[in-house]
Amino acid sequence: MHMLKKISLFAFALLGTFPLWANVRLPRLFADNMVLQRDKPVAVWGWADAGEKITVLFDNQSKKVKADRQGHWLIRLDAHPAGGPFQLIVKGKDQVTLSNVLVGEVWICSGQSNMEMPIAGWGKINNYEQEITAADYPEIRHFKVPNTVSVVPLDSISGGDWKICSKETAGDFSAAAYFFARELYRQLHVPIGLINTSWGGTHVETWTSRGAFENSEEYKSMIAGLPSGPDLTALLEKNKKNPTDKIGPNGAPTLLFNAMVNPLIPYTIRGAIWYQGESNAGRAYQYRKAFPLMITDWRGRWGLGDFPFYFVELSSFGANNGDGRSGSNWAELREAQAMTLSLPNTGMAVTTDIGNAKDIHPKDKQDVGWRLAAIALNNVYGQKGEYSGPVYQSMQTEGNKIILTFTHTGGGLTVHDRYGYVKGFLIAGDDHEFHYAKATIEGDKVIVWQDNVTAPVAVRYGWSDDAGESNLFNKEGFPASPFRTDQWKGVTEAAKYVVGK
Secondary structure (H helix, E strand, O other): OHHHHHHHHHHHHHHHHHHOOOEEEOOOOOOOOOOEEEOOOOEEEEEEOOOOEEEEEOOOOEEEEOOOOEEEEEEEEEEOEEEEEEEEEOOOHHHHHEEEEEEEEEEEEEEEEEHHOOOOOOOOOOOHHHHHHHHEEEEEEEEEEEOOOOOOOOOOOOOOOOEOOOOOOOHHOOOHHHHHHHHHHHHHHHOEEEEEEEOOOOHHHHHOHHHHOOOOOHHHHHOOOOOHHHHHHHHHHHHOOOOOOOOOOOOOHHHHHHHHHHHHOOOOOOOEEOOOHHHHHHHHHHHHHHHHHHHHHHHHHHOOOOEEEEEEEEOOOOOOEEOOOOHHHHHOOOHHHHHHHHOOOEEEEEOOOHOOOOOOOOHHHHHHHHHHHHHHHHHHOOOOOOHHHHHEEEEEEEEEEEEEEEOOOOOEEEEOOOOOOOEEEEEEEEOEEEHHHEEEEEEOOEEEEOOOOOOOOOEOOOOOOOOOOOOEOOOOOEEEEOOOOOOOOOOOOOOOOOOOO
16 A cells, blocks of 8 residues: 555554454553553553443552543553563453563653664674574563554554564564663663664654644744645645655654654653654754754653653764765764753763764664663663763863863773774864864863964864764773864754755
């Protein structure tokens, strides 16, 4: 069936995903082998006949509610410690019984292809055969939300089930999410539930709700000009070129929020991990607003406060061979990601050292997961120790040298390769012309200079599409995030999201 016919028919098709004789229905996420969030009131909801009396039983709890006039009902179970397996029973005129339910930590895992990338299959991450053989973690569960689009917000997804981690199933798990979960499990020894809602080649705008755009100064004129419902379907049918076009099914604004995020709300979660940005690199400057808008949108709709939201900074890739002298889309996108850390309860895993200049899908997902987990273990679960690489803090000029200070220096600054000297720095005077620079580490500072730049005013570090040569780390093994000290005009400042172009 044509992709866009699926869009217009999907909402009707959902009606066929539940048995016609069942008066009590649950969202697809509520199924055997599911993981519920520990230590928080847990939302349980569904549908029944209008006015039907519903009882929800879980462990030693019994909660009662009556379906409203539209047949919708929702209760919240009392906070429960980690454990299981349990049964979750929902009774109305009939009964639904879910088995092998665990209570632990639940994380949304979202983004584009580097989050979607499985351990095996098309992914084949480093050492995937050994990783699959060793994937004996029955208390790690993974739910893949089907890749689906919708022009209207949906209240349920069309398919998917909870997979128990084993060597038979793990190959289909999101690799980044799996290694994140594995590290959490090894440290916390509680069940981990992963809800993987990701799709390759997607823009951040398609993961954001229409309401968020309507209340955004940056985007409200864009969304005002975009039709809704059947008119949007017709527009997509007319303009579609391929699935990742901004007017295509997973590029146009809101389509994936409608189909792959809205149905998950208000499932109780601990937080979210995110790996996306490659598709927005051409509009990196606008990502400064688009990415925080999406995060704030999700948090507001989930109603769980500023839940943890941790993301992966773009890795290294020779996209357009951009650098600190000619300009770099990817560097500006990384900058926008780093600026998003101004939102509360956010964290960023730097991965420029584990990319591949010739492959936009780097195979080292083990370190990606480990670095995301390090943030969560420190910020959410109270473990001590460094969890970030060096972060630029300030600069001062002394003669022909610029002295840089950093936070998150951990046990000390170091280089992480055989060369023994710091690479990746550029320096410029007030002519805005950047030159390759020398750099040395002195304590918790880095000294940068270039003999031919006698009055320097700015430095850039790792400022290129392929930032793989940058080698500043702390001794805990975390790489420094690329940065610049200047605010000179970037190459993406004028690029704006325009539907259909």
